[in-house]
Amino acid sequence: xxxxxxxxxxxxxxxxxxxxxxxxxxxxxxxxxxxxxxxxxxxxxxxxxxxxxxxxxxxxxxxxxxxxxxxxxxxxxxxxxxxxxxxxxxxxxxxxxxxxxxxxxxxxxxxxxxxxxxxxxxxxxxxxxxxxxxxxxxxxxxxxxxxxxxxxxxxxxxxxxxxxxxxxxxxxxxxxxxxxxxxxxxxxxxxxxxxx
Amino acid sequence: xxxxxxxxxxxxxxxxxxxxxxxxxxxxxxxxxxxxxxxxxxxxxxxxxxxxxxxxxxxxxxxxxxxxxxxxxxxxxxxxxxxxxxxxxxxxxxxxxxxxxxxxxxxxxxxxxxxxxxxxxxxxxxxxxxxxxxxxxxxxxxxxxxxxxxxxxxxxxxxxxxxxxxxxxxxxxxxxxxxxxxxxxxxxxxxxxxxx
Amino acid sequence: xxxxxxxxxxxxxxxxxxxxxxxxxxxxxxxxxxxxxxxxxxxxxxxxxxxxxxxxxxxxxxxxxxxxxxxxxxxxxxxxxxxxxxxxxxxxxxxxxxxxxxxxxxxxxxxxxxxxxxxxxxxxxxxxxxxxxxxxxxxxxxxxxxxxxxxxxxxxxxxxxxxxxxxxxxxxxxxxxxxxxxxxxxxxxxxxxxxx
Amino acid sequence: xxxxxxxxxxxxxxxxxxxxxxxxxxxxxxxxxxxxxxxxxxxxxxxxxxxxxxxxxxxxxxxxxxxxxxxxxxxxxxxxxxxxxxxxxxxxxxxxxxxxxxxxxxxxxxxxxxxxxxxxxxxxxxxxxxxxxxxxxxxxxxxxxxxxxxxxxxxxxxxxxxxxxxxxxxxxxxxxxxxxxxxxxxxxxxxxxxxx
DNA sequence: TATGAATGAGTTTTCATTCAT
DNA sequence: CATGAATGAAAACTCATTCAT
Numbered sequence: 001x002x003x004x005x006x007x008x009x010x011x012x013x014x015x016x017x018x019x020x021x022x023x024x025x026x027x028x029x030x031x032x033x034x035x036x037x038x039x040x041x042x043x044x045x046x047x048x049x050x051x052x053x054x055x056x057x058x059x060x061x062x063x064x065x066x067x068x069x070x071x072x073x074x075x076x077x078x079x080x081x082x083x084x085x086x087x088x089x090x091x092x093x094x095x096x097x098x099x100x101x102x103x104x105x106x107x108x109x110x111x112x113x114x115x116x117x118x119x120x121x122x123x124x125x126x127x128x129x130x131x132x133x134x135x136x137x138x139x140x141x142x143x144x145x146x147x148x149x150x151x152x153x154x155x156x157x158x159x160x161x162x163x164x165x166x167x168x169x170x171x172x173x174x175x176x177x178x179x180x181x182x183x184x185x186x187x188x189x190x191x192x193x194x195x196x
Numbered sequence: 197x198x199x200x201x202x203x204x205x206x207x208x209x210x211x212x213x214x215x216x217x218x219x220x221x222x223x224x225x226x227x228x229x230x231x232x233x234x235x236x237x238x239x240x241x242x243x244x245x246x247x248x249x250x251x252x253x254x255x256x257x258x259x260x261x262x263x264x265x266x267x268x269x270x271x272x273x274x275x276x277x278x279x280x281x282x283x284x285x286x287x288x289x290x291x292x293x294x295x296x297x298x299x300x301x302x303x304x305x306x307x308x309x310x311x312x313x314x315x316x317x318x319x320x321x322x323x324x325x326x327x328x329x330x331x332x333x334x335x336x337x338x339x340x341x342x343x344x345x346x347x348x349x350x351x352x353x354x355x356x357x358x359x360x361x362x363x364x365x366x367x368x369x370x371x372x373x374x375x376x377x378x379x380x381x382x383x384x385x386x387x388x389x390x391x392x
Numbered sequence: 393x394x395x396x397x398x399x400x401x402x403x404x405x406x407x408x409x410x411x412x413x414x415x416x417x418x419x420x421x422x423x424x425x426x427x428x429x430x431x432x433x434x435x436x437x438x439x440x441x442x443x444x445x446x447x448x449x450x451x452x453x454x455x456x457x458x459x460x461x462x463x464x465x466x467x468x469x470x471x472x473x474x475x476x477x478x479x480x481x482x483x484x485x486x487x488x489x490x491x492x493x494x495x496x497x498x499x500x501x502x503x504x505x506x507x508x509x510x511x512x513x514x515x516x517x518x519x520x521x522x523x524x525x526x527x528x529x530x531x532x533x534x535x536x537x538x539x540x541x542x543x544x545x546x547x548x549x550x551x552x553x554x555x556x557x558x559x560x561x562x563x564x565x566x567x568x569x570x571x572x573x574x575x576x577x578x579x580x581x582x583x584x585x586x587x588x
Numbered sequence: 589x590x591x592x593x594x595x596x597x598x599x600x601x602x603x604x605x606x607x608x609x610x611x612x613x614x615x616x617x618x619x620x621x622x623x624x625x626x627x628x629x630x631x632x633x634x635x636x637x638x639x640x641x642x643x644x645x646x647x648x649x650x651x652x653x654x655x656x657x658x659x660x661x662x663x664x665x666x667x668x669x670x671x672x673x674x675x676x677x678x679x680x681x682x683x684x685x686x687x688x689x690x691x692x693x694x695x696x697x698x699x700x701x702x703x704x705x706x707x708x709x710x711x712x713x714x715x716x717x718x719x720x721x722x723x724x725x726x727x728x729x730x731x732x733x734x735x736x737x738x739x740x741x742x743x744x745x746x747x748x749x750x751x752x753x754x755x756x757x758x759x760x761x762x763x764x765x766x767x768x769x770x771x772x773x774x775x776x777x778x779x780x781x782x783x784x
Numbered sequence: 785t786a787t788g789a790a791t792g793a794g795t796t797t798t799c800a801t802t803c804a805t
Numbered sequence: 806c807a808t809g810a811a812t813g814a815a816a817a818c819t820c821a822t823t824c825a826t
Contacts, residue, residue, distance in 0.1 A: 010807095027311065028308075034799075037809095042808090043807065045809060046807055049806060049807080053801075054801090108307060108308050108311055111369075112304050115301050115370070116226075117223075125370055128370075160385070162367075163363030163364040164359045166359075167364070168355075171359060173307075174320050174321055183355070185352055186352040186359065189352045190356055190386075205789095206789085206790090228816065229816080230815095238790075239792060240817085241818095241819085242789075242791075244818075402811090419703065420617070424795065424796085426796095434812090435813060436812090437798085437799085437814090438811055445796075445797075446796065500700050503758055504615070504697060504700040506761075507762070508618075509615075545777060551756075552777070554755065555751070555756040556748060558751075558755030559751030559756070560751040562754065562758070563750075563751060563754060565699075565702075566703070578744040578751065579748075581745075630787090631788055633788060633823085637785060641822075
């Protein structure tokens with residue numbers, strides 16, 4: 001069963017979380033209303049009370065992965081920003097534990113879904129822009145403090161970091177959880193390479 | 197209709213190509229035997245002559261994208277290898293035209309599929325290793341000729357390039373074709389950054 | 393239409409009975425899910441609620457014929473057992489009316505099915521053993537009361553009776569209902585022949 | 589492969605024999621034109637040259653089992669007829685070896701088929717009448733030679749023998765070949781019981 | 785005659801959705 | 806709000822038949 005404590009009042013979030021787990025475990029193509037109901041611990045007839053059909057549920061679950069990933073980054077608190085601050089930021093963003101693994105698996109589905117769905121494409125682009133802006137802000141600050149070269153192209157660097165994370169993150173999903181930590185090194189190497 | 201001239205002898209490749217186009221256009225979830233038959237220009241009953249069911253067709257199409265991407269890289273001929281040789285190599289690998297766009301869209305499906313399918317996971321890992329080895333060979337050569345620093349970590353650099361390409365390539369699929377050329381710049385920047 | 397009143401609660405038994413009727417009328421090879429649904433008075437999508445696919449339905453219907461035939465024999469009550477007690481027992485077992493005709497037609501399918509299906513073979517053998525045991529019990533009693541010869545081989549006699557009933561019963565299915573009563577005579581003759 | 593020596597001229601009999609084997613092994617419900625072609629050693633397109641479709645083939649194969657069983661009985665030669673003559677006659681008729689096992693399996697299909705097919709029903713009845721007549725002729729002779737009682741009802745006795753053989757034969761199909769010989773005893777017991 | 789690729793109707797099965805309770 | 810039986814459209818798959826070679 002899902003993350004619901006037996007006879008609690010049901011909420012959209014409970015369902016979304018359960019669906020995200022199901023997508024992560026079995027893929028979007030094996031997601032059925034019956035599976036969802038079983039995993040949530042309710043009957044199929046209950047789901048329509050919270051969502052307008054299966055598509056609505058899927059889209060909500062896909063968006064959930066986007067929101068989670070960004071809220072985690074945005075909530076990170078740093079007193080003083082240094083180049084080293086990027087290390088925990090990146091580790092936090094990557095799929096290195098069970099929870100983030102689930103999020104990334106759903107996100108891969110989201111990217112796939114977005115390839116043929118305009119609405120989802122906008123969602124993906126929006127979150128990418130947000131993350132890029134966040135990175136650019138950090139790089140701008142680091143450039144001002146002199147930790148990275150003044151002539152460094154912040155836009156390109158931010159995009160490089162984003163793409164490395166995306167490519168590396170998706171690739172990690174094909175690797176056992178315990179071997180993923182080692183795959184972060186190239187990212188850290190890159191960060192060091194831009195130090196002034 | 198697909199690239200098949202009406203009353204010609206059918207082949208597995210004809211079907212695979214048509215299926216790849218369909219997957220790229222409408223996504224794996226909208227792929228049906230009827231769609232395939234219509235796009236190929238045959239009846240549904242013809243398909244079983246060439247493949248053992250839908251799964252077999254899908255897997256063949258997914259593998260097709262893998263093989264295409266690598267055969268294109270492997271076939272590239274260079275007289276003298278310079279750091280600049282990586283530019284056309286990368287441009288050739290990325291989804292910058294209609295054909296490569298299709299391949300990458302199928303490949304995104306493949307990665308998604310691989311997230312919950314062990315056999316496909318092996319396929320993905322194998323092709324990644326091949327590409328990484330190819331890149332490491334190039335980097336090794338460039339190190340010997342002194343075009344890149346001797347202390348540069350070839351493994352990490354190759355993986356970085358791979359992940360940037362993957363992340364960038366998948367991301368491009370959410371961007372109109374004509375805007376993709378500009379997104380190659382971060383990759384080229386990175387290459388320049390490792391020049392000795 | 394079958395023996396189901398339109399908008400009543402459906403049950404496995406309702407379906408089994410309808411399927412038995414269909415098998416008896418049109419044969420196992422003409423049994424389709426559509427036919428079943430129409431005869432039951434429901435839609436095809438309802439059937440999976442009660443059975444795991446067509447095989448499950450067929451097996452249930454085949455077993456039904458076995459159970460019916462034996463429950464009818466087992467439920468027969470006799471105060472005092474005489475050789476004459478076998479007469480009604482046999483008449484009850486044979487396909488002499490519409491209901492038993494249906495059961496026997498399904499049973500013929502069952503025997504055919506069992507010829508190439510190990511599980512069904514066990515089912516057939518089990519019911520045969522049960523009936524043989526029942527007969528042996530009766531013969532034993534009759535031997536003790538002196539109605540049949542002491543040296544009569546009870547095992548062989550029971551098996552003879554069983555085989556005569558089986559062969560005669562199956563054969564009757566190729567004869568109009570109204571002519572079957574006359575075909576019981578050889579059985580009664582045999583019974584008389586073992587009287588002391 | 590079937591009983592065909594590689595590249596011989598094909599005949600209807602070759603196909604019928606192969607089909608009988610297939611029916612005996614896998615049942616009528618698993619008989620396909622492809623299976624037949626493979627077992628015969630030809631292509632599916634060859635079969636229509638010899639038979640008018642699948643039904644024609646099936647009916648021919650079912651009739652084959654009928655003809656085989658009777659031709660075997662009819663061809664038996666006896667100089668002097670005694671009650672003991674029935675022993676080899678019966679053993680020859682029953683499914684005690686591989687060949688007769690195949691015939692009986694097909695015959696069980698035939699009986700099943702005949703339950704819902706008028707044409708086949710006539711075929712079954714005709715062969716039954718023939719066998720019964722044969723038996724009645726023998727019994728008549730034995731009555732004249734005094735080996736069986738004069739008051740014995742020949743019609744009933746012949747029918748009893750037929751039904752015992754049918755019931756016993758069909759039942760044997762659910763028993764391993766090597767255990768069938770023992771199941772003939774009740775038949776022999778019955779024969780002895782009518783001796784004068 | 786022989787071939788076997790092609791056909792398409794027919795079958796089973798799955799599943800999102802609905803609705804009476 | 807919750808239930809889960811019922812629905813029927815749509816999917817994959819099977820297979821007897823046809824026909825150009």
